[in-house]
Every structure is written in C-alpha cells, then in structure tokens.
Amino acid sequence: xxxxENINDISDSDDILTKTQKKLKEKRILIKSRIDKxxxxxxxxxxxxxxxxxxxxxxxxxxxxxxxxxxNGDLMNNSEESxxxxxxxxxxxxxxxxxxxxxxxxxxxxxxxxxIMTEGxxxxxxxxxxxxxxxxxxxNKFFIFEILFKIYDLCHCLEDPIEENELxxxxxxxxxxxxxxxxxxxxxxxxxxxxxxxxxVKFMKILLKKKILLLDPRISEKF
Numbered sequence: 001x002x003x004x005e006n007i008n009d010i011s012d013s014d015d016i017l018t019k020t021q022k023k024l025k026e027k028r029i030l031i032k033s034r035i036d037k038x039x040x041x042x043x044x045x046x047x048x049x050x051x052x053x054x055x056x057x058x059x060x061x062x063x064x065x066x067x068x069x070x071x072n073g074d075l076m077n078n079s080e081e082s083x084x085x086x087x088x089x090x091x092x093x094x095x096x097x098x099x100x101x102x103x104x105x106x107x108x109x110x111x112x113x114x115x116i117m118t119e120g121x122x123x124x125x126x127x128x129x130x131x132x133x134x135x136x137x138x139x140n141k142f143f144i145f146e147i148l149f150k151i152y153d154l155c156h157c158l159e160d161p162i163e164e165n166e167l168x169x170x171x172x173x174x175x176x177x178x179x180x181x182x183x184x185x186x187x188x189x190x191x192x193x194x195x196x197x198x199x200x201v202k203f204m205k206i207l208l209k210k211k212i213l214l215l216d217p218r219i220s221e222k223f
Contacts, residue, residue, distance in 0.1 A: 028142070035145050041183040052100060053188075055107040056092045057144075057181050058197065059099075061137065062111035063090030064147050065130045070119070075154045083154055088118045094174050104200045105207070112208055131205040138194040138201065144185050152178045 066089055067075065067082045075082045089111050092099035101107040108131075115123035137143040152175055159171040 031142070031146055031149060034149060035182070035186060038179065038183050038186050041180075041187045044180055044183055052098075052102075053181075053184055054193075054197065055101040055104055056099065057184070058104050058134070058201075059092050059101065059107040059111050060090045060151075060181065061134060061144065061147060062108055062130060063093070063115070064151050065133045065137075066111075066115050066123070066126060068147070068150070069126050069130060069133070070122070075150060076157060079154055079158050083158060085118055086151065089114045093177060094170060104197065105204055108201070108204045109208070127208060128205065131201055131208070134201045135198050135205075138198040141185060141189055141191075141194065144189070145182060148178050148182050148185075 063086045067086050070085065071078045071082050087094055091110075091114065092101075092107075101110065112123075112127055115126070137147065155171045155175050155178070159168060159175075
C-alpha cells in the first residue's frame with residue numbers, strides 16, 4: 001500500500017531501476033513541497049492541543065488504510081464509493097460535534113467495528129494487515145503525510161465538479177480537518193510519539209484478534 005521501494009519486485013535492468021527510483025524521488029519531492037506549504041498549527045487554532053487529537057488521527061488513518069486496501073490503492077477511479085466508506089469507518093472525519101474516543105485503543109476498535117458493519121467479512125479479513133500497515137506507517141512521519149494527502153486529493157477531485165451545496169460544505173470541512181491534522185503532525189508529532197503509537201497498535205492487534213475469534217470462530221484460520 002505504501003509507496004516504498006522494493007527492489008525484489010522490479011526488474012534487474014539498470015534502466016528500469018533508475019526510472020523507478022526517479023519516479024519515487026519526484027513523488028517524495030512533491031509531497032515534501034506540499035508539507036512545507038502547510039500552515040503553522042498555531043495559525044489554525046488558539047486553543048491548547050488536546051489529548052484526543054492522536055486518537056482522532058489514528059482513527060482516520062485506519063479508515064484511510066482500509067479504503068486503500070479495499071480498492072488496491074486506486075481511490076480516484078472509485079472516488080465516491082471510497083470516500084463514502086471512509087466516512088462510515090472514520091466518523092470523526094466529519095461528524096459534529098467532535099467525537100470522543102478516550103484512548104487510541106477505543107479509536108482503533110471503533111474504526112474496526114465500523115469497517116465490519118460496512119463491509120462485513122472482508123473488513124475482518126483486512127484487520128490484521130491494516131494494523132501491520134499502521135505499525136509500518138509510524139516508522140516515518142512522511143508516510144502519514146502521504147496517506148492524508150491522498151485523502152485530501154480524493155476530496156478535492158469530488159469537490160470540483162459537483163453543485164450540491166451540502167456536499168461541497170462537507171468536503172470542504174473534511175479537507176480543513178485534514179489540513180489541521182497534517183499541521184498537527186508537522187509541528188507536534190515526534191519519532192518517540194510515533195514509537196508509542198506503534199506499540200499500542202501492535203498491542204491492539206493482539207486484543208482485536210482475540211475479540212474477533214470470540215465473535216466469529218469461523219475465521220480462526222485467518223489468524
């Protein structure tokens with residue numbers, strides 16, 4: 001799902017390898033330029049940073065990873081459906097007033113349950129790999145930006161051609177929230193904080209497995 005370089009997956013040809021590396025480098029440069037243009041978090045809010053923000057971010061990242069897995073990374077050709085599923089899984093992305101999870105564990109658990117309510121067995125099958133994805137994402141802050149920019153671009157592509165005012169308003173709010181969370185990541189998220197998140201995600205992976213096995217023993221072979 002993440003756009004990481006995997007030499008084993010490409011030809012040994014130096015020409016192809018060079019093109020692949022060049023494409024990845026250009027993509028990273030583009031994302032970095034977008035990160036540099038993000039507004040300072042202090043310019044977006046005068047309120048102190050609340051403890052709930054990481055929970056919201058992780059809830060959104062779970063939903064984002066879910067739709068990227070579900071549509072094999074091709075969100076633009078499944079734009080309306082993928083955004084609709086994301087809004088069902090990560091309700092804090094658009095629900096007002098603000099959701100309160102209380103902990104990262106609750107934020108993940110609610111996203112998992114919402115994905116199962118939306119996509120059933122397929123969502124259950126994805127849980128383990130999505131939590132692995134998230135543990136990988138928290139190794140490098142750049143991956144968080146990469147995913148959130150994909151969701152931002154998804155909203156933007158749906159926003160331009162439409163005329164319905166309510167939908168435009170919803171998409172605009174989602175984009176504003178994404179900018180806020182990316183600015184939060186830029187100024188407040190450190191490597192040590194992401195390492196704590198990785199540990200919690202791995203722990204939740206164990207707990208969620210046990211919970212799912214109790215709920216549905218038919219999928220025990222999956223874990």
